[in-house]
Amino acid sequence: RKEVEQDPGPFNVPEGATVAFNCTYSNSASQSFFWYRQDCRKEPKLLMSVYSSGNEDGRFTAQLNRASQYISLLIRDSKLSDSATYLCVGISSGSARQLTFGSGTQLTVLP
Amino acid sequence: SAVISQKPSRDICQRGTSLTIQCQVDSQVTMMFWYRQQPGQSLTLIATANQGSEATYESGFVIDKFPISRPNLTFSTLTVSNMSPEDSSIYLCSVQPVGYGYTFGSGTRLTVV
Numbered sequence: 001r002k003e004v005e006q007d008p009g010p011f012n013v014p015e016g017a018t019v020a021f022n023c024t025y026s027n028s029a030s031q032s033f034f035w036y037r038q039d040c041r042k043e044p045k046l047l048m049s050v051y052s053s054g055n056e057d058g059r060f061t062a063q064l065n066r067a068s069q070y071i072s073l074l075i076r077d078s079k080l081s082d083s084a085t086y087l088c089v090g091i092s093s094g095s096a097r098q099l100t101f102g103s104g105t106q107l108t109v110l111p
Numbered sequence: 112s113a114v115i116s117q118k119p120s121r122d123i124c125q126r127g128t129s130l131t132i133q134c135q136v137d138s139q140v141t142m143m144f145w146y147r148q149q150p151g152q153s154l155t156l157i158a159t160a161n162q163g164s165e166a167t168y169e170s171g172f173v174i175d176k177f178p179i180s181r182p183n184l185t186f187s188t189l190t191v192s193n194m195s196p197e198d199s200s201i202y203l204c205s206v207q208p209v210g211y212g213y214t215f216g217s218g219t220r221l222t223v224v
Contacts, residue, residue: 034212043203043215044154087153089213098144099205099213101153 003027006088006102014110017078021105023071023088035062035073036087038104044087047073078109113138113206117216124194124223131190132219134204139184144205145177148218154203160187194223 006023013019025033033050048055050062050071061074071088088102114137124130134143142161146154157177158166166179180188191198204216 041220043218045215046212049212098156098159099154101155103153 003100004088004090004102007105009104010106010108012108012110013078015078015080017109018074018076019078019107020075021073021086021088021107023073023102025069025071025088025090025100027090027092027100028066028069032091033064033071034089034091035060035071036089036101038085038087040084047086075107078107080109080111083107083109112212113140113214115204115206115214115216117204117219119219120217121220122222124221126195126223128194129190129192130194130219130221131188132202132204133188134186134216136185136206140206141184142207143181143187144213145179145187145189146203146205146215148201148203150200157189157202191221194221196223199223 004023004025007021011019035047036044037047038044048057048060048062050064052064052066055062059076063072073086075082085104085106087104090100092098116135118133122130142159144159145157147157148154156169157172158168158179160166160179160181162181162184168174176192178190199222202219205213207213
């Protein structure tokens with residue numbers, strides 16, 4: 001089983017829609033989680049951190065549920081520019097602090 | 112956050128040859144990470160490079176195939192040795208400067224023919 005598993009996608013949604021991505025993790029020792037965004041032929045870029053208390057940044061809301069080992073990303077009022085692959089990322093505990101990536105969920109926002 | 116300069120951005124190489132990828136960071140960082148992203152897939156960690164010590168490789172990756180150098184706190188290289196078409200992929204370096212999230216280089220798109 002992969003350490004970080006994501007919705008398979010792809011998601012094709014109309015502009016203005018609300019879309020949610022889910023991610024589960026198997027390593028309970030994972031300390032921190034992030035959502036990264038990767039545009040086609042580009043490197044991943046940090047979108048936002050994920051906290052148990054929830055983290056909101058404009059139209060984006062991320063949530064971490066440690067009891068269920070579950071992470072979510074909610075995008076409200078989708079824009080065409082939100083089209084990208086969204087990667088759920090965990091960081092291992094300990095000094096190495098390696099990133100573990102989910103397989104990514106592809107989002108296409110349609111006009 | 113840190114700025115990473117990764118070179119080359121792309122290359123087409125003959126099988127059996129080797130390619131060295133460079134990453135230069137604009138600040139000192141303790142650890143640098145090298146990833147591979149195969150077509151249509153997510154990122155897989157190859158190894159973690161600390162300055163002054165041998166790199167730590169993940170399962171499935173070995174030093175003979177992917178030798179890494181880390182001569183100082185701002186620079187690292189990854190060599191893809193004795194390449195085969197299966198090595199065609201995007202290779203990315205990454206760092207986490209203190210107080211910032213992980214930052215990635217722009218990637219090296221490698222095609223082996």
